[in-house]
Amino acid sequence: MTNETPVLEARDIVKELGKGAGKVMALKGVSLKLVPGELTLLMGPSGSGKTTLLSILGCILSPTSGEVRLAGHSTTGLGPEQLAELRRQHIGFIFQSYNLFPTLNAVENVRIALDVLGQKGYPAAARAEEVLREVGLGHRLQNFPSNLSGGEQQRVAVARAIAASPSIVLADEPTAALDSENGHAVMALLARIAKEQNRSVLAVTHDPRTLGYADRVVRIEDGKIVGEERRPEGVNSPEITDLTKKRRKANA
Amino acid sequence: MILTLAFRNLFHDRIRLAVTLVGILFSIVLVAVQLGLYLGSSRMITNMIEKTNSDLWITTFGAKSFEEGGILLTSGQRHQALATPGVKAVIPMVSAFAEWRKPGGGSTRVAVVGIDAEDGGLEPWNLIEGTWDDIRAPDAIAVDRSYLGDLGIQGVGDTAQIALGRVRVRALTEGIRSFTQSPYVFTPLQRARNLLNMDGEKGDKSTFFLVQLEPGANLETVRTALQARLEGTDVLTKAEFRDRSLAQWLFKTGAGIALIGGALLGILVGTVIVAQTLYSSTKDHINEFATLRALGSSGSYIHKVILAQAGLSAVIGYSLGMIIALLILYLSRNSPLPLVMTPGLAFSLFALTLFMCAISAVSAIMKVTKIDPATVFSR
Ligand SMILES: Nc1ncnc2c1ncn2[C@@H]1O[C@H](COP(=O)(O)OP(=O)(O)O)[C@@H](O)[C@H]1O
Ligand SMILES: [Mg+2]
Numbered sequence: 001m002t003n004e005t006p007v008l009e010a011r012d013i014v015k016e017l018g019k020g021a022g023k024v025m026a027l028k029g030v031s032l033k034l035v036p037g038e039l040t041l042l043m044g045p046s047g048s049g050k051t052t053l054l055s056i057l058g059c060i061l062s063p064t065s066g067e068v069r070l071a072g073h074s075t076t077g078l079g080p081e082q083l084a085e086l087r088r089q090h091i092g093f094i095f096q097s098y099n100l101f102p103t104l105n106a107v108e109n110v111r112i113a114l115d116v117l118g119q120k121g122y123p124a125a126a127r128a129e130e131v132l133r134e135v136g137l138g139h140r141l142q143n144f145p146s147n148l149s150g151g152e153q154q155r156v157a158v159a160r161a162i163a164a165s166p167s168i169v170l171a172d173e174p175t176a177a178l179d180s181e182n183g184h185a186v187m188a189l190l191a192r193i194a195k196e197q198n199r200s201v202l203a204v205t206h207d208p209r210t211l212g213y214a215d216r217v218v219r220i221e222d223g224k225i226v227g228e229e230r231r232p233e234g235v236n237s238p239e240i241t242d243l244t245k246k247r248r249k250a251n252a
Numbered sequence: 253m254i255l256t257l258a259f260r261n262l263f264h265d266r267i268r269l270a271v272t273l274v275g276i277l278f279s280i281v282l283v284a285v286q287l288g289l290y291l292g293s294s295r296m297i298t299n300m301i302e303k304t305n306s307d308l309w310i311t312t313f314g315a316k317s318f319e320e321g322g323i324l325l326t327s328g329q330r331h332q333a334l335a336t337p338g339v340k341a342v343i344p345m346v347s348a349f350a351e352w353r354k355p356g357g358g359s360t361r362v363a364v365v366g367i368d369a370e371d372g373g374l375e376p377w378n379l380i381e382g383t384w385d386d387i388r389a390p391d392a393i394a395v396d397r398s399y400l401g402d403l404g405i406q407g408v409g410d411t412a413q414i415a416l417g418r419v420r421v422r423a424l425t426e427g428i429r430s431f432t433q434s435p436y437v438f439t440p441l442q443r444a445r446n447l448l449n450m451d452g453e454k455g456d457k458s459t460f461f462l463v464q465l466e467p468g469a470n471l472e473t474v475r476t477a478l479q480a481r482l483e484g485t486d487v488l489t490k491a492e493f494r495d496r497s498l499a500q501w502l503f504k505t506g507a508g509i510a511l512i513g514g515a516l517l518g519i520l521v522g523t524v525i526v527a528q529t530l531y532s533s534t535k536d537h538i539n540e541f542a543t544l545r546a547l548g549s550s551g552s553y554i555h556k557v558i559l560a561q562a563g564l565s566a567v568i569g570y571s572l573g574m575i576i577a578l579l580i581l582y583l584s585r586n587s588p589l590p591l592v593m594t595p596g597l598a599f600s601l602f603a604l605t606l607f608m609c610a611i612s613a614v615s616a617i618m619k620v621t622k623i624d625p626a627t628v629f630s631r
Binding site: 054060080081084085087089093099102104113115117 | 253254256257260261264539540543544545546547548549550551553625626628629630
């Protein structure tokens with residue numbers, strides 16, 4: 001898996017934010033590759049540059065220097081409309097505060113992401129319902145965000161992120177606003193999306209509960225990558241580990 | 253989805269929607285009333301000219317309008333006109349303001365129109381009582397029913413005095429109203445001359461000659477020939493004389509300017525209100541627009557959402573505005589100056605509403621153009 005060609009690659013990213021006296025060097029030379037089929041966690045203390053890196057990887061911010069390559073193409077020098085085009089073709093986003101449209105119901109919230117891509121009409125509606133069922137919200141299709149729990153809202157957001165089948169899913173603190181149970185559910189969902197749908201998923205977090213779901217953990221501090229751990233081959237994520245334990249017990 | 257989102261954003265804040273709609277409605281009603289009055293006035297001013305059966309008008313030089321032509325054209329000039337090649341008929345007509353003395357005392361100003369129906373220049377129309385024949389009696393006149401009160405009379409059979417002559421109402425018309433608010437009094441040519449001609453010197457003079465052409469005669473050729481023969485006159489087409497009357501009453505008097513100014517003011521106020529509400533709605537939904545942008549929507553997609561909001565407001569506001577405008581129109585039907593609505597005006601108002609809303613969207617669009625999608629993470 002590690003030698004697969006990356007779908008998203010950042011090289012020597014430097015990012016300065018703010019102006020004048022308030023100028024901050026949020027990233028100080030970061031390189032990172034994302035490959036399909038993996039859930040990568042980006043962990044680090046608050047203010048370490050996680051969100052900034054995610055924004056740059058997601059083609060929302062442009063780096064001060066360094067290069068981002070998406071699907072084999074450099075994004076350097078592209079204008080806002082071209083970057084938007086790359087985002088809608090390749091990337092799904094999940095946000096800490098869900099960022100759902102309060103005036104649209106669950107299906108419509110997913111449909112709008114497809115609409116932006118030019119997918120309209122019945123097929124889009126059917127696809128929206130399909131992904132909502134996939135994330136376990138088949139019984140909440142017509143609910144508005146105000147009538148959904150936080151966990152349900154985040155699952156709508158996950159459905160919205162994957163509806164157009166992007167090769168990359170980027171999530172900024174997806175579990176931070178959720179209780180433990182819902183946090184685990186969303187992480188399990190992200191792990192499944194990476195595995196079963198062979199996508200690259202990168203989740204920013206400082207929530208240790210999420211560790212068990214990761215194929216790979218990248219640590220960032222003060223704008224620099226300070227470490228990277230990879231789950232040894234053969235070791236499974238927690239729910240699978242639980243299952244294996246149960247099976248062993250049963251066999252014993 | 254663009255329409256869905258626009259619709260939901262619009263109906264999300266009912267109070268703001270109400271303000272938007274009131275703004276558009278106010279605009280539409282104001283503009284409809286002003287332009288309706290303008291159209292109504294124009295029709296009233298040109299009605300008499302439109303009804304005549306003539307190809308050219310001969311007026312004294314510089315005659316300002318139908319009511320202010322002077323009584324100066326001579327029978328000699330009429331014969332010169334008749335002798336011009338291509339001319340079939342030259343019908344004399346008298347038109348002038350005069351003083352009407354009410355039978356019960358007091359007086360008012362009227363516009364006396366003298367013409368002989370049998371000449372075929374101005375056929376009687378909208379007669380509701382009496383016939384044109386009845387008006388040929390020595391002291392007979394026809395007036396519009398709507399002015400009976402102003403004239404201080406009850407109806408057919410009543411008498412009054414114009415200048416020094418006694419007149420008797422023999423026929424009534426309906427809906428022939430005068431923009432000058434001086435009621436028209438119809439009477440045969442010679443009778444009008446007598447009424448208006450106190451010292452006898454204008455016994456055979458006229459205010460206008462209505463010229464009818466031989467079939468196949470060229471209008472411009474005849475006009476040039478007439479103009480060359482008749483010194484001190486203007487030879488005008490029907491359209492030219494109509495425009496001259498309009499210019500006189502609507503623009504030289506300032507009435508038309510006031511009406512058009514009122515309409516422009518309506519447009520301005522409406523635009524400002526809609527721009528304001530659309531801008532604040534966009535500001536309220538700015539996070540959603542930023543999310544859309546982060547999800548990769550193009551700039552134009554977001555602009556379409558805002559324009560759709562503007563367009564929806566326009567359609568709803570226009571519909572409500574038109575209902576009220578038509579109601580006012582209906583209520584004004586018997587007033588001295590009834591409003592007029594035509595399909596063309598209704599369509600123009602709709603186009604105007606759309607235009608107004610599109611202009612209003614500009615500030616909101618400028619606002620979203622500056623959205624930084626990076627703000628989606630900092631909430
Ligand atoms: N718009 C900005 N202007 C100036 N400094 C900023 C801005 N956004 C973030 N920063 C600073 O950049 C650093 C990294 O921020 P961020 O990427 O949001 O960190 P994290 O997501 O890891 O908490 C922080 O020191 C933060 O204060
Ligand atoms: Mg952050």
